[in-house]
Amino acid sequence: MMSNPIRSDSYSESVKQNLDPLATTPIAKTRRSVTTDSINRTPTHNNVPTDLSSNQQRCQSQDCIIDMHLKKRSILPKVKLPREVSLRVKFIRLGEVNTLHENFYAEVVIEARWLYDPDVTAWNPNLYVKNALGDVKQEISSELVNNLDELVYADSNDNDIIYVWEIRKVSGTFWEKLELNSFPADVQQLSLQIVTRCSIEECILVENRLQPSMVNREAFLAQQEWFLYEHVETRSTITTEDFSFRPIRQSTYSVTCCVARRPGYFYWNVYLLIFLITLIALTVYGVSPEHPHSRLQITGTLLLTSIMFRWSVSRLLPPVSYLTLLDKYTLTSLVFISMNSIWHSIIGFLIRNMGISKMIDYYVLIVFTAIFIIYHFLTAFILYRALRSRQIMLESDRKYASKLAGMLETFAQRRNAVQHFNDRQTSSHTSLFV
Missing domain, CATH: 2.70.170.10 (Neurotransmitter-gated ion-channel ligand-binding domain)
Structure with missing residues (x-):
């Protein structure tokens, strides 16, 4: 007879206490359960693992499901703020x-x-x-x-x-x-x-x-x-x-x-000189129209002087593709002098060959004088509007001074800061516009 294998006491005790899985569950039953589970397995959605779905089935309470979702969110990478x-x-x-x-x-x-x-x-x-x-x-x-x-x-x-x-x-x-x-x-x-x-x-x-x-x-x-x-x-x-x-x-x-x-430098050294040159162009009408060569000689000299003066001023600026206020004024003066020069040649031809009265020359002088006054008023108005933007900047200065004064600790410091700012603005207001 074959003798039964001898088992250890620990194993015997585990069998008696039903602690060993092989002793409590038959092997055939275990295989059958595995096979049945593989046959009756249902597809999972959203790629959720099988162990997670089984855990959700075991967790019948709402708190357990919330804890599982929090664990899944903690796995996601955190966005690092700049x-x-x-x-x-x-x-x-x-x-x-x-x-x-x-x-x-x-x-x-x-x-x-x-x-x-x-x-x-x-x-x-x-x-x-x-x-x-x-x-x-x-x-x-x-x-x-x-x-x-x-x-x-x-x-x-x-x-x-x-x-x-x-x-x-x-x-x-x-x-x-x-x-x-x-x-x-x-x-x-x-x-x-x-x-x-x-x-x-x-x-x-x-x-x-x-x-x-x-x-x-x-x-x-x-x-x-x-x-x-x-x-x-x-x-x-x-x-x-x-x-x-x-x-x-x-x-x-x-x-x-x-x-x-x-702008004070340009007022006295550019605007005033061009104004005088243009004004002299109107004094040429004092020469009799029967002598157009004298008129043309004086007007041509004024025209060349204005062109050379414009070139000397343009060296102060980069070659921009638009006209500045000073460019518009100088070009208008050049056109004004050129139109006078053209008229002097016309009136000399008409008087010498057609006997036209000298009163026409007098009316033309009135027209050119009116044009001279009108375009100078327009120039002064445009220049005034350009200077208005400085008032906006001064208002921004006042707001900025109030902002800085609000950061000071005591009322005396704030008052002294505002007073110091007002004194500086008063002393420099004239030089800003002139």
């Missing part, structure tokens, strides 16, 4: 504004601030000025500060929020497209386009709302030619870098200060 870099720009010095080459010299301080991340301590927005010409000088320094701009250390145990404060001093020549339609009563915007090398998904540039940008009017080196306004305009936009290997969208921050040209 960093916000707040900027403040201070124009510490403005130099010459070159109208002919459309550029200006400036020394600015760019203050950038963003939240400090101990996991990525070396992160930097890599700011640069897009409209800089040539190589510009830069001095960069950075430090960690708290909400009160006090220095802190990265390993400090304070509960204050830590910021990275980067100070970038930039000096050089910057390009700016000048709008010369109202020259010499034009108002120009001098802008800096600050761009980050990071994409828009990683970094965006915003305005520092606690410390606004400002301009130092005392260090303006072109005060004899330009008037510098108090307010500073800012704007955040998105640009696309198309000339890179892979075009990316970048955040751009524009800071603009405004200057107005002092």
Whole structure:
């Protein structure tokens, strides 16, 4: 007889307590259940795994189903928000504004601030000025500060929020497209386009709302030619870098200060001289029409003088494809003198060959005098309308001064700031328009 295999005590105890699965469930029954499950398996929808569907069948309560959905949502990747870099720009010095080459010299301080991340301590927005010409000088320094701009250390145990404060001093020549339609009563915007090398998904540039940008009017080196306004305009936009290997969208921050040209030089050295030359063209009618050669000689000299004077003035401006206010005035004067010259040749021919009365020449003088007065009134009106835009800029200065005064702590400081601003505006109002 074959002897039964000897089993261990632990196994015997498990059989007695019905703990072993092989002892509690027959093998045939187990195979049958597996086969039946494979035959009666129903297709699942939305690619839900079988174990999840079985778990949902087991979970009869609403709380269990909600917990399962929360676990599935936690598996999805989280969207990382871009960093916000707040900027403040201070124009510490403005130099010459070159109208002919459309550029200006400036020394600015760019203050950038963003939240400090101990996991990525070396992160930097890599700011640069897009409209800089040539190589510009830069001095960069950075430090960690708290909400009160006090220095802190990265390993400090304070509960204050830590910021990275980067100070970038930039000096050089910057390009700016000048709008010369109202020259010499034009108002120009001098802008800096600050761009980050990071994409828009990683970094965006915003305005520092606690410390606004400002301009130092005392260090303006072109005060004899330009008037510098108090307010500073800012704007955040998105640009696309198309000339890179892979075009990316970048955040751009524009800071603009405004200057107005002092028109007094052009009043006395251009407008007045052209006015006198044109006025002399009317005095030629004092010469008898029987001597047209004398009239034509004087008018031709005035015409050549006006043309040479116009060429000397046009050297101050770039070769733009439109006419400025000064161009319109000088061209109108040239046409006026040319029309007088044509009439002098006509009246000399008619009197010598047809015996026409001299009264016609007198009536023509009245017509040309009326035209002279009318187009000078129109020129003065157009020039006045161009100067009206400076009143809008002065109003923007007042609002900006009130904004800065509102950030001061005491009432006395606010009152002194507003009074100081009013004194500056009163002293420079005459030079702005004359």
